[in-house]
Amino acid sequence: MGCNCRKCRERSQRDEVVVSPTETVVNTRTRTRVVKHIHPTEVINVNRTVVRNEHFYPVREREVNETVEENYNCGRNINNPRCRPFWSI
Secondary structure: OOOOOHHHHHHHHHOOOOOOOOOOOOOOOOOOOOOOOOOOOOOOOOOOOOOOOOOOOOOOOOOOOOOOOOOEEOOOOOOOOOOEEHHHO
16 A cells, blocks of 8 residues: 655655546437338319409599688798798697
8 A cells, every 4th residue: 555654754745736627528329210100192183264254433534623721820021931820729
């Protein structure tokens, strides 16, 4: 076993011991398994008849001339107008 003499004891007191963290080693064994998936498909052929209904709306067109008048209150100073519509006074 170990020496217990004075020289060995003094030497062991002077020696510095550094312990590293434990290293973890993972061994993975992989096994491949085949799973077959079957996806059945049904095809349906449809014969379709489309009835097209056409609607007509005859339109007569005419013109109308319209005039819109707006009134503003712009205050007393013609050089510095502060115009507001009459209805917001």
